[in-house]
Amino acid sequence: MKINLKYLAVLSLPLMVACTGHPAAGKWQLNSASEYQYSRLVVNFDGKAELYKKDQAIAWLHCFWTASAADAIGLECASADADxxxxxxxxxxxxxxxxxxxxxxxxxxxxxxxxxxxK
Structure with a gap:
């Protein structure tokens, strides 16, 4: 049985379009009205994230994230400090x-x- 490549591509297109990123994915900066110690959160599509403290160019924590709701994620983070x-x-x-x-x-x-x- 010979499968036409064009037919296969057309059938797989809806599967690719249906997949969208989580709304939390992206680059987030501290709200200008906020005075918290965290300045930036970068949530990547691959399940990784970085959390930055104010006045630091290098990520303070490296995280793995999972979706916990349609509009929320849980992050488990660790610093470079092994202790x-x-x-x-x-x-x-x-x-x-x-x-x-x-x-x-x-x-x-x-x-x-x-x-x-x-978004």
Whole structure:
């Protein structure tokens, strides 16, 4: 049985289009009205993320994330310091261009999407 390559490509197209990124994925910067210690959160599509402290160019924590809801992710993060314990965060997107970073039920940073046109 010979399968036509064009036919196979047309059938697989809806599968590729149906897959979209999580709304938390992207680059998030500290909301200008916020005075928290965290300045930036970068959530990559591949399940990795980086969390930056204010005035630091290098990521303070490296994280793995999983979707916990349609608009939220859980982050498990570790620093380069081997003695430091892992930290767990929760990031919830509120609206299209803002989000809150939390530890337990405490907000530790409020972020705005650096490039809202990518959503």
């Amino acid at each position: 430091a314990a892992n930290e767990k965060f929760f990031f919830k997107v509120s609206g299209e261009n803002s989000g809150q970073l939390m530890i337990d039920d405490t907000v530790v940073a409020q972020f705005d999407n650096e490039d809202p046109t990518t």
